Amino acid sequence: AANWRPDAQTFGRILLYQGDITRVDTDAIVNAANSSLLGGGGVDGAIHRAGGPAILEECRQIKARQGGCPTGEAVLTTGGALPASYVIHTVGPVWNGGTKGEAELLANCYRNSLRLAAENQLTSVAFPGISTGIYGYPKADAARIAVREVQAFLKGNELPATVVFVAYDEEARWVYEQEL
Ligand code: AR6
Numbered sequence: 001a002a003n004w005r006p007d008a009q010t011f012g013r014i015l016l017y018q019g020d021i022t023r024v025d026t027d028a029i030v031n032a033a034n035s036s037l038l039g040g041g042g043v044d045g046a047i048h049r050a051g052g053p054a055i056l057e058e059c060r061q062i063k064a065r066q067g068g069c070p071t072g073e074a075v076l077t078t079g080g081a082l083p084a085s086y087v088i089h090t091v092g093p094v095w096n097g098g099t100k101g102e103a104e105l106l107a108n109c110y111r112n113s114l115r116l117a118a119e120n121q122l123t124s125v126a127f128p129g130i131s132t133g134i135y136g137y138p139k140a141d142a143a144r145i146a147v148r149e150v151q152a153f154l155k156g157n158e159l160p161a162t163v164v165f166v167a168y169d170e171e172a173r174w175v176y177e178q179e180l
Contacts, residue, residue: 005017008164009177009180011180012154013154013161013162013163014147014150014151014154014162014163014164014165014180015162015163015164015165016164016165016167016173016176016177016180017126017164017165017166017167018166018167018168018169018170018172018173019166019168020046020166020168021043021046021047021126021128021166021168022046022047022049022050022051022082023083024083024084024126024164024166025083025084026084026124026125026126026162026164027084027085027086027117027122027123027124027125027160028076028079028084028085028086028087028088028117028120028122028124028125028126029047029079029082029084029086029087029088029125029126029128029166030074030087030088030089030090030113030125030126030127030128030130031043031044031047031087031088031089031090031128032044032090032091032092032128032129032130032131032133032135033069033089033090033091034091035068035069035070035071035091036063036068037059037060037062037063037068037069037075037089038056038059038060038063039056039059040134041134042133042134043128043133043168047082047087050081050082051079051080051081051082051087052080052081053080054078054080054081055077055078055079055080055082055087058077058078059075059077059089062075062077069089069090069091070091071091071092071093071105071108072090072091072093072104072105072106072108072109072112073090073091073108073112074088074089074090074091074109074112074113074115074116075088075089075116076088076089076116076120077089084126086120086122088113088116088117088125090109090112090113090130091109092105092106092109092130092131092135092137093105093106093131093135093137094131094135094136095131095135095136095137095138098141102131102137103141103145106130106131106137106142106145106146107145107148107149109130109131110127110130110145110146110149110150110153111149111153113125113127114149114150114153114157114160114163115153117159117160118157118159118160121159122159122160123159123160123161123162124160124161124162124163124164125160125162125163125164126163126164126165126166127146127150127163127164127165127166128166128168129142129143129146129165129167129168129172130142130146132172139171139172139175140175140178143165143172143175143176143178143179144179146165146176146179147165147176147179147180150163150165165180
């Protein structure tokens with residue numbers, strides 16, 4: 001896993017990579033979805049564009065079965081045409097100033113996504129900065145929670161063996177690097 005990408009930085013079982021998550025070939029990539037699971041902008045739009053209609057069809061079936069995905073929860077679909085085999089769709093909180101339980105809900109996104117990965121025997125999972133785009137969560141606060149939750153989970157679990165943080169731009173990469 002340490003050689004996964006020559007340009008990724010390694011911090012034990014955590015890798016930091018700057019780029020487009022739709023090109024990442026971990027077992028699963030995580031989508032920053034919304035509760036409808038029916039697609040949107042940002043990384044959600046990019047994943048559905050790159051992964052093709054099969055992912056959206058699975059999302060529709062999950063929505064029909066359970067009515068969508070509440071904030072902080074996660075669901076699993078296959079990866080369609082993506083290099084990743086699976087997509088874990090999680091719904092981050094909308095930033096509302098920080099007093100509406102945002103930190104706990106964001107932590108739940110990481111925990112529940114990792115639990116889903118472990119339950120499905122997935123070896124490697126890549127996360128975007130959930131909630132840090134359209135949902136407005138401050139990037140440094142979000143990275144602190146992401147790193148804390150992933151480190152805690154990895155300490156207690158053998159799977160996933162490797163977690164990749166995907167920073168979309170240089171600023172995001174720098175913020176993760178500080179936390180790691
Ligand atoms: N690869 C990696 N990271 C990306 C990519 C990409 N291709 N594209 C964007 N990012 P956002 P949210 C980063 O807005 O804030 C959608 O409409 C981006 O720079 O995608 O959780 C959903 O349907 C940012 O750091 O997700 C929801 O309605 C991070 O991914 C809503 O947006 C997350 O930004 C969710 O908002």
